[in-house]
Amino acid sequence: MNATETYDVVVVGSGAAGAVAALRAVDLGLSVLIVEKAHKFGGTSATSGGVMWIPNNQLTPGEDSREKTFTYIDSLLRGPVQRDRLEAYVDEAPNMARFLKSLGVPLVQAAWPDYFQNAPEARADRSVLCDTFDGRLLDDKHFVAMREQYNRFKIFRRYAMDIGEFFAISTRSPGWIQVFLKMLWRYWSDVGTRMLTSRDRRFTQGGALMGHIYQCIFDRGVEVRTETGLQELIVSGGRVTGVKVNNLGRLYQINANQGVVLAAGGFEWNQELRDRFFPVPGLTRHSSSPEDANRGDALIAGMNIGAATEHTEAGWWIPTMHKPMTDASNFEEIHQAAFDVGRPHSVCVNRNGKRFVDEACSYDEFGIAMVEDQRKTGANTPCWLVFDATFRTKFTAGGFLPTMIMPDWRIPADCWDHYIFKANTLDALAAKIHVPVDALRKTVANMNDYAKSGVDPEFGRGGNAYDLMFGDANVKPNPCIGPIDKTPYYAVPINLGDLGTKGGLKANAKAQVVDANDKPIPGLYAAGNNAGSPFGNLYPGAGGTIGPAATFGFVAANDIAVRAGKLTQEKPSTAAANKSKEAVV
Numbered sequence: 001m002n003a004t005e006t007y008d009v010v011v012v013g014s015g016a017a018g019a020v021a022a023l024r025a026v027d028l029g030l031s032v033l034i035v036e037k038a039h040k041f042g043g044t045s046a047t048s049g050g051v052m053w054i055p056n057n058q059l060t061p062g063e064d065s066r067e068k069t070f071t072y073i074d075s076l077l078r079g080p081v082q083r084d085r086l087e088a089y090v091d092e093a094p095n096m097a098r099f100l101k102s103l104g105v106p107l108v109q110a111a112w113p114d115y116f117q118n119a120p121e122a123r124a125d126r127s128v129l130c131d132t133f134d135g136r137l138l139d140d141k142h143f144v145a146m147r148e149q150y151n152r153f154k155i156f157r158r159y160a161m162d163i164g165e166f167f168a169i170s171t172r173s174p175g176w177i178q179v180f181l182k183m184l185w186r187y188w189s190d191v192g193t194r195m196l197t198s199r200d201r202r203f204t205q206g207g208a209l210m211g212h213i214y215q216c217i218f219d220r221g222v223e224v225r226t227e228t229g230l231q232e233l234i235v236s237g238g239r240v241t242g243v244k245v246n247n248l249g250r251l252y253q254i255n256a257n258q259g260v261v262l263a264a265g266g267f268e269w270n271q272e273l274r275d276r277f278f279p280v281p282g283l284t285r286h287s288s289s290p291e292d293a294n295r296g297d298a299l300i301a302g303m304n305i306g307a308a309t310e311h312t313e314a315g316w317w318i319p320t321m322h323k324p325m326t327d328a329s330n331f332e333e334i335h336q337a338a339f340d341v342g343r344p345h346s347v348c349v350n351r352n353g354k355r356f357v358d359e360a361c362s363y364d365e366f367g368i369a370m371v372e373d374q375r376k377t378g379a380n381t382p383c384w385l386v387f388d389a390t391f392r393t394k395f396t397a398g399g400f401l402p403t404m405i406m407p408d409w410r411i412p413a414d415c416w417d418h419y420i421f422k423a424n425t426l427d428a429l430a431a432k433i434h435v436p437v438d439a440l441r442k443t444v445a446n447m448n449d450y451a452k453s454g455v456d457p458e459f460g461r462g463g464n465a466y467d468l469m470f471g472d473a474n475v476k477p478n479p480c481i482g483p484i485d486k487t488p489y490y491a492v493p494i495n496l497g498d499l500g501t502k503g504g505l506k507a508n509a510k511a512q513v514v515d516a517n518d519k520p521i522p523g524l525y526a527a528g529n530n531a532g533s534p535f536g537n538l539y540p541g542a543g544g545t546i547g548p549a550a551t552f553g554f555v556a557a558n559d560i561a562v563r564a565g566k567l568t569q570e571k572p573s574t575a576a577a578n579k580s581k582e583a584v585v
């Protein structure tokens, strides 16, 4: 094994954290290589919604502030976090967004209410996303090699939707048919791309964010070396000086003069680590991040050289359903249930037939409620989404499009009574899914009462702006609660799925990985899900994972550049004061 290559910075992992670290580092005059284990680059980030939570972004100047942001976050924190790291996030996130924007990455405000609308200083302007990206602006090799977005964000796994199109079509709001026809036209009239691949050249959501960032990265000559996974960290004289990588079985070393940034995602695809860290059992295949990519390799590599860890007890939860693939025998398709469970004419119950959550709450809160209910009753994970024929006609259910597009007769025979259950009476449905009949009957009767009054006295479903995003404006008085009374009745099991993991290597406010004594390990940085979340076990708003991932990638590159003499350090307080009045988006 010979040391053949040397860069200033080696970035491990090509998701948002790694990409922003690499882009910032090369922009500050450092030489950079990104190594990526998978054969596709972009990570979970490219498959995602691409939303970043950037508080105090000053879109509406003067309205949000650092103080208001902390009032909101502090009222929600569930346990100890590193205060200076949290402050670094709040101060640096707008600077990171400003940096991307200065390079032409078109960030715009996303209309997502913060996830805890009843908390003090909750707002609906802290989430930011990226305008669409023309994938052909990457060369053809990179166009097809970037990870594609999650199937749910495409129609028929083909036509990429931006967030507006996604909501218009999934809620069938006025004009949705024109929206759909426009997408079809755009796709099929693009003859050049159709001859190359079935992939839509229009990258949206996470694809748009990562497409824009990677265009900047490739323009600056940075290589993303795929199928090259970190195996171990090289330490010399107490400092991390490089990485040992594995390319299809070939091991070699790459030196990093100034720093190694670990941005290799979480450990959601590592069953052993899940079993070790998580409070309730769950399976790797319940994750909705790209299969088998994030196995905690870089977390383990860090731990092997004495790095500390934090917040490893939780995932970024999102309930998932596992639909057998119709065109690939023996495989399942992951379906995030978050956009199904808050719709009217449905209810979620544990295996005792009892509700345990406001179903329309944020997906992470839903997951936390599943964990708590499982610990309390032992009858959750999986739980059930129960709905009636009205729901089935109007909404996507467990990945099956509404009956207008996918009537029951089109559902493959092997899905019935295995993935989706159906019966003409609630009693028969309860018997099929082994839930106590009386309890289910009572739960549904309660929901039908709440549908009339519009008030859910148990969990407050539909009682705030976030919940209402998933409602149906035609259902009154509460758009999130409709009667469950039209036969047949259906049920689909819901697992404790995730978008990734919240915990990882313990990193400080400068993204330096620290040891058990909180002493930085020289030359080693971590960002994104490879590091512990600055919020601990809290998902404050849409973009609460990619926001910190990109921010601490940016922070890591800045710190490396300061140490390499490429950047003068601004006092954080001065920098925050100077910049706070500039709008980001």
Ligand SMILES: Cc1cc2nc3c(=O)[nH]c(=O)nc-3n(C[C@H](O)[C@H](O)[C@H](O)COP(=O)(O)OP(=O)(O)OC[C@H]3O[C@@H](n4cnc5c(N)ncnc54)[C@H](O)[C@@H]3O)c2cc1C
Pocket: 012, 013, 014, 015, 016, 017, 018, 035, 036, 037, 038, 040, 041, 042, 043, 044, 045, 046, 047, 048, 049, 050, 051, 052, 053, 150, 228, 229, 230, 231, 263, 264, 265, 266, 288, 289, 290, 293, 294, 295, 296, 297, 298, 316, 499, 500, 527, 528, 529, 530, 542, 543, 544, 545, 546, 547, 549
């Ligand atoms: C469908 C979906 C929608 C989502 N929407 C949002 C959203 O809108 N906003 C939000 O904030 N979050 C969202 N999330 C969560 C978010 O995508 C992730 O938490 C975030 O992208 C993690 O970024 P990252 O850079 O840490 O890791 P990733 O983007 O997962 O990148 C890690 C990369 O490291 C690579 N890697 C792993 N091991 C190695 C190794 N040994 N050597 C080299 N490379 C390695 C992986 O292959 C991967 O490419 C969503 C997730 C999903 C699945």
